[in-house]
Amino acid sequence: MSERPKLLVLGAGNQRERAFHRWAADGLEVTLVDGFSYARYDHLVERSFPGDVRDGAAPDLAALAALAAGHQGVTTLSDECQITTALLAERLGLPSAGVGAARLARDKRRQREVAAAHGLPSVAHHASEDPQAVAEFVGGRPGPCVVKPVGAGGSASVTLVAGADEALAACEAMRERGHRSFLAEEFLTGPEISYEAVVRGGRVVLASVTEKEVVGAGCFLERRHLVTAPGKAAPGSVGERAANDGVPALADGLVRAFGVADAIVHLEVKLTDRGPVPVEMAVRPAGDCIPELVERTHGRDLYRHAAALATGREAPGDERTDDGATxxxxxxxxxxxxxxxxxxxxxxxxxxxxxxxxxxxxxxxxxxxxxxxxxxxxxxxxxxxxxxxxxxxxxxxxxxxxxxxxxxxxx
Incomplete structure (x- = not known):
C-alpha cells in the first residue's frame, strides 16, 4: 500500500496545470473527479474519474465518500464544486471552508445580505427568477446597473444595463444560456482588485492583492491581472491603495461573517469613493493563473497551501524567488x-x-x-x-x- 498522502480533487476548471504539477512534486497522490471542465488533467494524476460533481448536479455523496476512503483531504479548484466539496469534507470529518461558507460562495444575493447584516459594505441589489421583477428594480434606479446570474462565476454573462428594457433583454439572454436566477445591483465606479487570502482556523494568515483590468465599461470580462511584490507597489497605484484602503479589514470581516474555517479565499472588491465594497467571494484558489503570479512575487504557493489546509497539515514554507521579480x-x-x-x-x-x-x-x-x-x-x-x-x-x-x-x- 502506498504511504504517500492522498488528496481527492473535485472539479478543476481551466489553467490549473501548475496545481497538479506542484502536488505531484510534493509527493501527493491525487485522485481527480471531473467530467465537465474543458481543460483536462487526467494525465497528471494517479486516478481520474469523469463524474459530474458540480453543485447543481446533485452528486452521490455516499459514492464519493467511498471513493475518498484512504484520502487525507478533499479540495476543489472549481467555482462549481464548492458546496459538494464542503459537504463531502463534513461527511468525512476533514478540514474545509465549511458548508455554510461554501453555500454563500455560490449565492451572490446571500453574500450581500450577510455582509449587510454584519455591518459590512454592500450594494443596492435585487435577485429574482422573474426577469420582469429584475427589470422593475433597474427601472427604478437613478443610474446604470449590473445584471448577472446569481450562481455563476468566470465573469459569465455580466451585463451593464440602463433602464428596464435593457435589463429584461439581459435576463432573457442569460435564460438562453441556461441561467434561471438573476441579480441586479447598482453599478459601482472605481478600480477592481482581488484579494487572495489563506484562511486557517477562521483567520487570514497570508494575503496578496491582484490588480485587474476589464475589457471596457460595457464588458466586465477580465483582460489582465497584475500582482506586485510586498512593499513594491508604486505610491498612488491601485495596488498601494488597496493595501491601505481598508481591504484587509474588509476581508477579515467577511471571513468572520461567512464563517470560513480553512480555505484559500478569492475576494473581488471594487475600490469606490466610499471605500472598498465587496463584489463576491469564493472559497477556492483564484483562477486565471493568479496563483502563479502570487508565487513569483510573494514566494507563496497557493496550491501548496490549499493541499495543506485540506489535509490538516502545517502551512508550507515560502518559495524561493531568485529572479528578482517585483x-x-x-x-x-x-x-x-x-x-x-x-x-x-x-x-x-x-x-x-x-x-x-x-x-x-x-x-x-x-x-x-x-x-x-x-x-x-x-x-x-x-x-x-x-x-x-x-x-x-x-x-x-x-x-x-x-x-x-x-x-x-x-x-
Whole structure:
C-alpha cells in the first residue's frame, strides 16, 4: 500500500496545470473527479474519474465518500464544486471552508445580505427568477446597473444595463444560456482588485492583492491581472491603495461573517469613493493563473497551501524567488473571427524580455464573437520582471502577436 498522502480533487476548471504539477512534486497522490471542465488533467494524476460533481448536479455523496476512503483531504479548484466539496469534507470529518461558507460562495444575493447584516459594505441589489421583477428594480434606479446570474462565476454573462428594457433583454439572454436566477445591483465606479487570502482556523494568515483590468465599461470580462511584490507597489497605484484602503479589514470581516474555517479565499472588491465594497467571494484558489503570479512575487504557493489546509497539515514554507521579480502579470487574448493558425510561442515571445509563456486556447476552426465569459478567451501570455511599465507593454505586444498569428482581430 502506498504511504504517500492522498488528496481527492473535485472539479478543476481551466489553467490549473501548475496545481497538479506542484502536488505531484510534493509527493501527493491525487485522485481527480471531473467530467465537465474543458481543460483536462487526467494525465497528471494517479486516478481520474469523469463524474459530474458540480453543485447543481446533485452528486452521490455516499459514492464519493467511498471513493475518498484512504484520502487525507478533499479540495476543489472549481467555482462549481464548492458546496459538494464542503459537504463531502463534513461527511468525512476533514478540514474545509465549511458548508455554510461554501453555500454563500455560490449565492451572490446571500453574500450581500450577510455582509449587510454584519455591518459590512454592500450594494443596492435585487435577485429574482422573474426577469420582469429584475427589470422593475433597474427601472427604478437613478443610474446604470449590473445584471448577472446569481450562481455563476468566470465573469459569465455580466451585463451593464440602463433602464428596464435593457435589463429584461439581459435576463432573457442569460435564460438562453441556461441561467434561471438573476441579480441586479447598482453599478459601482472605481478600480477592481482581488484579494487572495489563506484562511486557517477562521483567520487570514497570508494575503496578496491582484490588480485587474476589464475589457471596457460595457464588458466586465477580465483582460489582465497584475500582482506586485510586498512593499513594491508604486505610491498612488491601485495596488498601494488597496493595501491601505481598508481591504484587509474588509476581508477579515467577511471571513468572520461567512464563517470560513480553512480555505484559500478569492475576494473581488471594487475600490469606490466610499471605500472598498465587496463584489463576491469564493472559497477556492483564484483562477486565471493568479496563483502563479502570487508565487513569483510573494514566494507563496497557493496550491501548496490549499493541499495543506485540506489535509490538516502545517502551512508550507515560502518559495524561493531568485529572479528578482517585483511584478508579475497575465494578459488574455480577446479577439473576433475564425482561428486559422497556431501562434507558436517562439514567434509570440521573440524579443520580449519579461514575457515567459504564451498559450493558445482556441483551436484552428473555432469562431469567436463578442465575449460572454472567460471561455471566450483565445489565449494568454504570462510574465514577470522588475519594471512594471516594461511588463505591461510586453504583455500587450505578446497578445497582439498571438491574435494576429492565430488569424483573429483584436478586441
Amino acid at each position: 511584478v508579475a502579470g497575465v494578459r488574455f487574448s480577446l479577439g473576433t473571427g475564425r482561428v486559422t493558425g497556431y501562434a507558436r510561442p517562439a514567434d509570440v515571445l521573440q524579443g520580449l524580455a519579461t514575457v515567459r509563456a504564451a498559450v493558445q486556447i482556441g483551436q484552428v476552426g473555432r469562431t469567436y464573437g463578442e465575449p460572454v465569459g472567460n471561455w471566450d478567451r483565445a489565449g494568454y501570455v504570462l510574465g514577470w520582471g522588475a519594471d512594471r511599465a516594461v511588463l505591461e507593454r510586453e504583455l500587450a505586444i505578446g497578445c497582439d502577436r498571438q491574435l494576429s498569428l492565430a488569424g483573429l482581430k483584436g478586441r
